[in-house]
Amino acid sequence: MESLTKELRCRKSALKPIQITKRNNITNHNGTDDGIASDEEEPLSPAARLFHEPNFNIYIIAILAFKNPIDVRVVYEKLPQTLLKHPRFSSLQVVDDKNGGIMKWVPTNVNLDNHIIIPNIPQTLETPDKFLEEYLYNLSKTSIDSSQPMWDLHLLNLKTSDETEAMGILRVHHSLGDGTSLMSLLLACTRQTSNPDAVPTVPTNKASKAGWFSSYSYRGGGPWWQRCFMTFCMVWWLVWNTLVDVGHFMATALFLEDTETPIKAPVGVELNPKRFAYRTVSLDDMKLIKNAMNVTINDVAIGVTQAGLSQYLNRRYGEGQKDEGATEKKNNLPKKKIRLRSTLLINIRPSSGIQALADMMEKNTEAKWGNWIGFVILPLTVGIRDDPLDYVRDAKATTERKKHSLEALYSFSVASMVLKLFHIKAANTPLTHTTLGFSNLVGPQEEIGFYGHVIDFIAPSCYGHPHGLMINFQSCVNKMTIVLSVDENTIPDPQRLLDDFEASLKLMKEAVYAKALAQGRGGHA
Template identity: 20%
Template sequence: MQQLTGLDAAFLALETTNSTGHVGGVCVLDPSEAPRPLDLALLTEVLGQRLPLVPVMRRKLLEVPLGLDQPYWVDDADFDIEYHIREVALPGPGSMAQLTEQLARLHARPLDRRRPLWETYLITGLADGLVAVYTKVHHAAIDGVSGAELLTVLLDLKPEGRKLPPAKEFVPAKPPNPVTLMARVAARLAWRPVQTVQLAGEFVRKVPTLAPLVSPLVGEMLGLNRGDGSVIPTTLGLAPSTPFNKKITPHRRVAFRSVSLADVKTVKNAFGTSVNDVVMGMCAGALRKWLTDHEALPSSPLNAMIPVSVRDEAAKGKMGNRVSAMLAVLPTNLDDPEQRLSVVHEATKVAKSQQATIPQGLVDDISDFAPPALTARVARVAFATGMMHRLPPFNICISNVPGPNVPVYLAGARLLAQYPMSVILDGQGLNITLVGYLGELHFGLVACRELVPDIENLATYLVDELNLLLKAAAAR
């Protein structure tokens, strides 16, 4: 039995009738040289062998009565792997458009909280004999880095696989009885006054270090940051309104693109930036073009939220969330690609210095202190009043997740590409996540269908922006 942290449980509270709390990814595979045909039976066999290495995959949620404390992961006594692994076949010709449409439907469906919070789909019928494996796992169980670590458990370095230690028979541990559970809750509640004093003292000590992060926003709200316009802003103002910062529906659109990491590094080296700066510059240019198409380009830059892993050596190999975030300006208001990249570079330096001032444990302590009943109530009020889309704290989440650097295989089939698929919420109707693998960056875009119906155009604009930056780099 393992208790969720407050941050883990917060992802449960974010689920509504229109938003889900899981993250996912699709592996596009070439099974032509696999030792055995990749079918549902083989995939079930391979994943079944790896489950002992990832205990949370056989655990379900145990809610604490009245939401007085964070829930627990407990062994599922009725675990059935065949429920979690399914097969879908695309009709001919098995195009990428058909694949993304099917994935949009699968990604929109919530996970069953009565069971372990994951599902895997084998998708056959793709053109050229390819297959795809789509997996979704609730964000309460993993973050981006632990998701990447989970993938390394499922993938192999050779088509033949690897030798695994003998698996012990799965004997689910009995969940605690109600009396034991309430005794745990009572002990935690008894400690709450002491925890309140400790948390308040910690917060007071850290307030000066948070000032650089808060002051730009406060200054903007009070109208104190009005310059003469001669200096390009690299500090945050209020997030401007865009078509994708509105209330979402249950429907999704998905788009994928891959670009050469060597091309991105060519731009990076020419302009003295980082790979992530180039990615942010690509996103700024693509979003500017899309917003212009829709006659919705704000005069001020967008605000981007960039998840940051704070997973240390002690947390490696463990599930759950170890994340912080930094906010950075996304200069969609500038029409020159080089200038956009320059501003992104300076803005991320500012964001990194501000993010570094946030104590790693402070967010965890605050989120863990609030009981789930209160967290859920606050979330319901925020969604019901429209706060999330009327006053969005940022416009878009852009996440860069590390991936394997060598050829890898799943059930004997060679991995060609892995496209991530993340979460959207009211006020955050568009998400861009990318994964690096074998010399390429694979972008996965997820959006509300009604807010961004032409997400394919936006994905194409990412590639167009990289080409513009390559031309600028060549000119240099």
């Protein structure tokens, strides 16, 4: 696998000189990193520049598992008609020395041979899964040369234990966009297998479209004065939560660090290569828990994360001891409460939507784009619970409170100000003082194909982040894929952690069935 790193480095040295051109077929749009239709040079947004810092040089990776072998010829044919019509994927990031070293987006010609990578795969492989793992690990040791648009697509006709026939690995530098926007763009390049002319549909949050005031306005019955009073209370709750979260955010940025645990990586971990591991579980099982407890899928995902991390830490703290089974009263976790928090990168601007991005690629229309990212610090419960559903209840209480806070908007504003006025490295200190990163992205509701290649599941992740652990949940039809990006010195056994996640979900499902059975017996009595 060392040949992969050498091959990618050779590709860099063989790159042709930068060729810059103007695109005349793209609509003009004024602003900085707001629109994706422009033929003018635009400066990178502060957030995009942040992702070029040595200690925050992050790449997003999306693993696409296909049910049929990849036809490379079709990929070469379709990419110019879709992805390359997005200006960020056909632009260079050039430093303008004449204007104080500002980085700008400059349109350029794209040579697909520099972006589509087809590795040599031995005809006989005893462990294809290991080959894929090592390939991803070695990929995380490399970067994309800035003399070309900062993305590439790796095509592997490799059959794995997931019973998939091929794998595609789309690697994109985080400066090109946030995770939500990039996932929407990827899905806009796909079509439903049952209707080749239709883009995928994803579940939407109707409340988010109602506007800020209506989201915090009381819409119940009663006289006008009662409605006004309830609205005032909800707005006050929003203000109070925001003030508390802002104070917590500032304390974290300045001095408040998480408890030192076996999964908290040391400073400098962002420079280490990452191991990637994933596990696909049933989305229907998560929906069962969601409906039984009247929560969201995100609450279930966070609940599973809290339960799995608690079991994993209990085992790590108890290494060398006899495993007699952990209970709420008897376990290996420290008696002192563990402060363990996750950093969520939130897209504070609503996504343009899949259809808008598809229209942009087909009709050269405008669509909003860019890294508009705010930080949210999410405290996670660490502890053994006799009732596994308690993890989901804790998650619901935490997320409900975070929904009624403007922490993400505040952190975006502060980070932008710090990037402009002070040393750019200070903007990511909230991440370095927390333990892990977390995200939960919504995928398609129906089976889709990427240029005719049917997708079995999607597994997004990243490397270059200042955490020893990144957890991503990604849905796709009736599957949920849990993806880990880990520093192997911090978490040497990511598959064991995935086992804990899967076992926790199973226990929650069994607890829901047991509760329903008990209620049924009570009703008959």
